[in-house]
Amino acid sequence: xxETFLGMPSFPAFPVAARAAVQDGxxxxxxxxxxxxxxxxxxxxxxxxxxxxxLREAGRRIKDHTLRHLDRYLVxxxxxxxxxxxxxxWAADATEANRIVAGLVRxxxxxxxxxxxxxxxxxxxxxxxxxxxxxxxxxxxxxxxxVQLGRDRPSHILVxxxxxxxxxxxxxxxxxxxxxGRAAPDGLTDEPADLAEAAxxxxxxxxxxxxxxxxGANFVVAETGTLVVVESEGNGRMCLTLPETLISVxxxxxxxxxxxxLEVFLQTLPRxxxxxxxxxxxxxxxxxxxxxxxxGPREFHLVLLDNGRTDTLAxxxxxxxxxCIRCSACxxxxxxxxxxxGHAYGSVYPGPIGAILSPQLRGTASAVDASLPYASSxxxxxxxxxxxxxxxPEVLVHLRERVAEGGRATRExxxxxxxxxxxxxxxxxxxxxxxxxxxRPAALRTGQRIAGRAxxxxxxxxxxxxxxWSASRDLPAVPAEPFRDWWRRIYGAxxxxxxxxxxxxxxxxxTR
Amino acid sequence: MSSRDRILGRVRRALADVPRDDxxxxxxxxxxxxxxxxxxxxxxxxxxxxxRLADYRADVxxxxxxxxxxxxxxLLAARGADSVVVPAGLDPGxxxxxxxxxVPDRPESTPRELDRIDSVVxGCAVAVAETGTLVLDGGPGxxxxxxxxxxxxxxxVVRVPxxxxxxxxxxxxxxxxxxxxxxxxxxxxxxxxxxxxxxxVHGPRALDVVLLADGDGPPPEPAA
Ligand code: SF4
Numbered sequence: 216x217x218e219t220f221l222g223m224p225s226f227p228a229f230p231v232a233a234r235a236a237v238q239d240g241x242x243x244x245x246x247x248x249x250x251x252x253x254x255x256x257x258x259x260x261x262x263x264x265x266x267x268x269x270l271r272e273a274g275r276r277i278k279d280h281t282l283r284h285l286d287r288y289l290v291x292x293x294x295x296x297x298x299x300x301x302x303x304x305w306a307a308d309a310t311e312a313n314r315i316v317a318g319l320v321r322x323x324x325x326x327x328x329x330x331x332x333x334x335x336x337x338x339x340x341x342x343x344x345x346x347x348x349x350x351x352x353x354x355x356x357x358x359x360x361x362v363q364l365g366r367d368r369p370s371h372i373l374v375x376x377x378x379x380x381x382x383x384x385x386x387x388x389x390x391x392x393x394x395x396g397r398a399a400p401d402g403l404t405d406e407p408a409d410l411a412e413a414a415x416x417x418x419x420x421x422x423x424x425x426x427x428x429x430x431g432a433n434f435v436v437a438e439t440g441t442l443v444v445v446e447s448e449g450n451g452r453m454c455l456t457l458p459e460t461l462i463s464v465x466x467x468x469x470x471x472x473x474x475x476x477l478e479v480f481l482q483t484l485p486r487x488x489x490x491x492x493x494x495x496x497x498x499x500x501x502x503x504x505x506x507x508x509x510x511g512p513r514e515f516h517l518v519l520l521d522n523g524r525t526d527t528l529a530x531x532x533x534x535x536x537x538x539c540i541r542c543s544a545c546x547x548x549x550x551x552x553x554x555x556x557g558h559a560y561g562s563v564y565p566g567p568i569g570a571i572l573s574p575q576l577r578g579t580a581s582a583v584d585a586s587l588p589y590a591s592s593x594x595x596x597x598x599x600x601x602x603x604x605x606x607x608p609e610v611l612v613h614l615r616e617r618v619a620e621g622g623r624a625t626r627e628x629x630x631x632x633x634x635x636x637x638x639x640x641x642x643x644x645x646x647x648x649x650x651x652x653x654x655r656p657a658a659l660r661t662g663q664r665i666a667g668r669a670x671x672x673x674x675x676x677x678x679x680x681x682x683x684w685s686a687s688r689d690l691p692a693v694p695a696e697p698f699r700d701w702w703r704r705i706y707g708a709x710x711x712x713x714x715x716x717x718x719x720x721x722x723x724x725x726t727r
Numbered sequence: 728m729s730s731r732d733r734i735l736g737r738v739r740r741a742l743a744d745v746p747r748d749d750x751x752x753x754x755x756x757x758x759x760x761x762x763x764x765x766x767x768x769x770x771x772x773x774x775x776x777x778x779r780l781a782d783y784r785a786d787v788x789x790x791x792x793x794x795x796x797x798x799x800x801x802l803l804a805a806r807g808a809d810s811v812v813v814p815a816g817l818d819p820g821x822x823x824x825x826x827x828x829x830v831p832d833r834p835e836s837t838p839r840e841l842d843r844i845d846s847v848v849x850g851c852a853v854a855v856a857e858t859g860t861l862v863l864d865g866g867p868g869x870x871x872x873x874x875x876x877x878x879x880x881x882x883x884v885v886r887v888p889x890x891x892x893x894x895x896x897x898x899x900x901x902x903x904x905x906x907x908x909x910x911x912x913x914x915x916x917x918x919x920x921x922x923x924x925x926x927x928v929h930g931p932r933a934l935d936v937v938l939l940a941d942g943d944g945p946p947p948e949p950a951a
Contacts, residue, residue: 249922269760280755283745286738293731299905305731357928358919374919381920407923415928422929423838439904449876449915449930456872456907457838467734472752474904478896479760485858489918492779493858493895496930497910498872509834510871510907521734529741628737 228586233555242378242556246370249377250547256490257544257600263492264482273479275604278538281437281470282528288437288470289519295440299502301515306464308522308627313344315518316429316462320350323460325426331444331451332356333431334372334541335464335520337563338576341429352429353395353421355450357414364391370557370565372543373488378556381405392417418450428454428512432465433540434480435517438473441501442517445484445494455498461512466520468537480540483602488542523576529625532613536571538603545597545607551590560587567597571610578626579618579633588614763893764857772856773887777938779859783913784926785934795939799848799882800824802935806880808845814870821848821884832870841877847931848882849875852908854891855898859913861885861936862898864906872909881931883911886941 261267281288293303306312320328328345330336330352342352342363354363361376362369365387369375376384385405392399397417403409430451434443442463444451455461471477485494504510528534546552546566557565561583562573570591574584588611597607617624621635728736765775777787790798803811803825811827822829830836830844850868851861861883863869875881885891892898902908915930926932 245921252922264764266760266764269757273756273758273760276756280750280752283742283749284752285742286735289735289738305729305734307730307733311730355929356919357917361919374922376919381923384920407920407925410920411917411925411928418929419842423842436904441904447915448917448928450928452872452876452909453929456876467738474899475896476756478899481895481899491783491912493855493860493910493912495783495912495915497908499904499908499910501905501907504865504907507834508865508871510865511873519734521730521737525734525737525741528738531744534741625741628733628740 227561228582229555229559229561229590230586232559232561232583233551233590239556241380243554245378245380246553246556249371249374250549250553253373253490254547257487257547260486260490260492264486267483270479270483271602271604274483274540274602275538277471277476277479278468278540278603279535281472282468282534282537285467285470285528288472289467291437292435292440292470292517292519295437296502296515296517297440299440300504301440301502301517304516304518306518306520306522309339312339312464312518312520312522313341316341316464317345317348317350319460319462319516320345320427321348323427325350327351327353327421327425328427328429328462329353329355329421329425329454329458330359331428331430331446331454332359332375333429333464334563335431335466336429337369339464339520339522341464353418355418355421355454356446357411357448357450360414360418361387364388364395368558369563371546372541372565372568373546378558381407381410384410388413388417396420418453422450422453422457425454425458427460427462428458430454430461430463432463432469433484434477435465435470436472436474436477437470439501441474441499443477444498445481446497447489447495449496452496452498455500456511458512460514460516462516462518464518464520466522467524468539484540484542487540487544487600487602523578525628526578526625527572527575530575530613533571533575533610535605536568536575536610538605539568539572540603541568542602544600544602548596548600549591550594550596551592555590560590562587567591567607567611568605571605571607571614574614574618578624579614585618588612588618761894762896765893767893769888769891772893773891773938775893776854776856776859776885776887776891779856780913780936781859783859784916785859785913785936787936787938789938789940791940795821795884795937796824798937799884800826802882802937803827803846803848803880806846806933808880810844810846812841812844812847812870812874812878814847814849814868814874816867816869817848817850818868832874834871838873838877841873844878846880846882847874847878848884850884850886851890853898853901854885854887855893855895856891857894860895860898861911862902863909863911864902865908866906872907875909875911876930879927879931880933880935881911882935882937884937884939887938889941 296303304315306315345352354360358376361384371377382405385403388399397420399413403413432442433445485491503515527537545568549567552566560569562569564572570587574587577584579585591611593608595608621633624633780787799821808827810830812832813829814832852864853862914926914932914934915928916926917928918924
C-alpha cells in the first residue's frame with residue numbers, strides 16, 4: 216500500500232499562490248462576475264422552495280446517519296450492485312484506485328476512455344496515471360475539455376474554466392484540438408455558441424467510437440445499488456450509455472441509504488449548484504441490463520474509494536465535511552475565494568470546502584495543507600448557504616488548532632500524534648495565510664462577524680497562529696447584527712433576500 | 728488483508744464513538760419538508776408543467792389523440808427530419824401521418840448509425856410539473872437511453888394528466904430504480920464559457936414536448 220496521494224505536493228502555501236491571483240486582473244474580474252452571478256440566481260432558486268430549511272435539515276441528517284453507519288451501508292452497496300450485475304472494487308488510496316482502473320481498461324483491450332467530469336478521479340490523478348500506462352483519457356465536459364486542452368487546472372468545482380475568457384478558449388481550441396482529434400473548424404470565432412459547437416463536433420467523434428467510459432457519481436443508493444449522475448451537457452449520458460464498459464470511481468461518502476432519500480438531494484443539489492429547478496440531465500442506473508433489454512454498458516465496475524475519507528471520518532468534528540454534495544455554493548459566497556481564485560487552494564477542492572477537506576484527506580504535513588485552514592475570514596457565509604449545513608467555520612477553527620497545537624489525528628487508519636507546527640515552515644505559511652485573509656479589507660469586515668453568530672463558535676481570540684494576530688489587535692466588538700442582515704446590507708437584495716419568482720418566473724437558467 | 732477488509736476496519740475504528748443503539752434510520756431523518764409545493768388540482772398541475780418546460784426552452788404543444796398524428800408529422804417536418812427512431816411499443820398511430828422514414832430501436836444498432844438519424848419520438852414514464860422534468864424509464868414507447876441522446880431532435884409525448892405529478896418526491900414514488908432512468912429538463916445546455924448560456928451541446932438541441940390530453944382529466948388549458 217502506498218501513501219495517500221498528495222495532489223501537488225510542491226504546491227506553494229495558500230498566501231503565496233493567492234498573491235499571484237490577486238494581482239491577475241482578468242482572473243479576478245472573471246471570478247467576481249461568475250460568483251456574483253451564480254450567487255444571486257441561486258438565492259432565487261432556493262427562495263422558491265418554502266421548505267428549504269426542512270430539506271436542508273433532512274439532507275444533513277441523511278448524510279450524518281449514513282456516515283455513522285457507513286460500514287453497514289458500504290456492505291449493502293456491494294451486495295446490491297453485485298446482485299444487479301455490477302462488480303465492486305475497493306481502493307484504499309489513489310494508487311490502488313488508479314491501478315484498478317488501469318487494469319480494467321487494459322482488460323478490454325482499449326487504449327482510450329471517455330470521461331465524465333468527476334472530482335474523485337481528479338483527486339486521485341487518474342488521467343495522469345492512465346497516461347503512464349499508455350491509456351488516453353478524454354475529458355468530455357466542456358469546461359474540463361478547455362482545461363485539458365489548455366494543459367491547465369480546474370479552478371471551480373462547477374465551472375472549472377471560470378478563469379478563462381472566450382478569446383483564450385478560442386485560441387486553445389484552434390491550437391490544440393487537432394492534436395487530440397478533430398481539429399477546430401476554420402475561422403472559429405469566440406462566440407460561446409460557436410465554441411460549444413466546435414466542442415460538440417470534436418467530442419462526438421470520440422463518443423461514437425468509445426468502448427470504455429469512466430465516471431464518478433453524485434449519489435449511490437444502498438438499498439437498490441443505484442448510481443446517480445447529475446449533469447447539464449449530455450456528455451455524461453454519452454459516457455454512461457454508449458460504451459460497452461463503464462467504470463465509476465466513487466468516494467465512500469457518496470452513499471445514501473434509500474431510494475426515497477433522493478427526493479431531498481434532487482431538490483437541493485440543482486438549486487444550490489446551478490441555480491436551476493432541475494439540471495438538464497440526470498442518469499440513474501442499477502448494475503447492468505439483461506441481454507434482451509441491452510440498454511447501456513454490458514459491464515459495470517464500481518470502485519469504492521477511501522483515500523483519506525476514513526481518516527476524516529475518525530475526526531468527530533471534521534467528519535461533517537464528508538456530507539458535502541459538491542454543489543459549490545460555498546465557493547460563490549466566499550470573499551477569500553473570490554479574491555484568491557481556485558488555484559491557490561492547491562487541490563481539486565477549492566474554496567471553503569477545499570479548505571476543510573484537503574487538509575483532512577491529505578493531512579497537514581505540507582505547507583499548502585497546513586495553510587488552508589487559515590484561508591478564511593470565518594465569516595460564515597459558506598455555512599449559511601451549504602445545503603447540508605456543514606459548519607465550515609467550526610471545522611476550520613478545529614483544524615487551525617491541530618496545525619498550531621498538534622494532537623491526535625488518524626492517518627491511513629492509524630492514530631498518530633501530530634507535533635505543533637510552531638517554528639516550522641508550515642506555521643510560517645499558516646501565519647501568512649491568516650494574515651492574508653485577515654488584512655484584506657472585505658475579509659476583515661467579514662471576519663469581525665464571526666462572534667456575532669449564535670453558535671458554539673465564539674472565540675475571544677483566534678486560535679492557532681491567528682492568536683498572535685488577535686493578541687496584537689483587539690478583536691472588534693461584536694455587533695448584534697445577525698449574519699443574514701449583514702449579508703443583505705453588504706450585498707443587497709441580490710443576496711439571500713431575493714424575491715421569490717412566481718410560476719414560470721425567471722430562475723437561474725442562464726447558469727446551467 | 729484485502730482493501731475491502733482494510734477500509735471496513737478503518738470505518739469501524741473511526742466510528743468507535745457511535746453507540747450501538749444509535750438512532751435508527753427511520754427516526755434519524757425528519758421528513759418535515761413538503762410532499763409538493765402547491766395544490767393538487769390536475770389542470771393547474773399540467774399548466775405548471777407547460778410553463779416550467781417552456782421556461783427551460785422546451786417547445787410545448789397541446790393536442791388530443793385525434794390531433795396527435797398531424798402534430799407529430801408537423802414537428803418532424805419543421806426540423807426537416809428524413810428519418811426518425813421509433814422505440815418498441817410506441818403507438819403506431821402516433822407516426823401515421825409522418826413522412827420521415829421510421830427506424831426501429833434495435834439492440835444491435837451502433838452509435839454511428841444512430842448519429843445519422845434526425846429525430847426520435849417517444850413517450851415518457853412520468854413528468855414533474857414543478858421542475859419541468861420528463862423521466863424516461865425504458866418502458867414501452869421509450870426505448871434505450873441512447874435513442875433520446877444521439878439524434879438531434881426529440882419529440883416527447885406526455886399523457887396528461889395521467890403521467891404528470893407535481894413534485895420530485897411524487898415522481899420517485901412512481902419510478903422503479905431497477906430500470907435505467909433518464910431525467911430530462913429542457914435541451915442540453917452549458918454555461919461553461921463566461922457563464923453565457925448555450926443550448927445544445929451533446930444531447931438533442933431541440934426538445935418538443937407534446938401534452939396529450941388522454942380524456943380522463945379536465946379539458947386542457949392553452950399552453951403558456
Ligand atoms: S460544503 Fe456545502 S456548500 Fe460547499 S460544496 Fe459542499 S455541499 Fe456545497
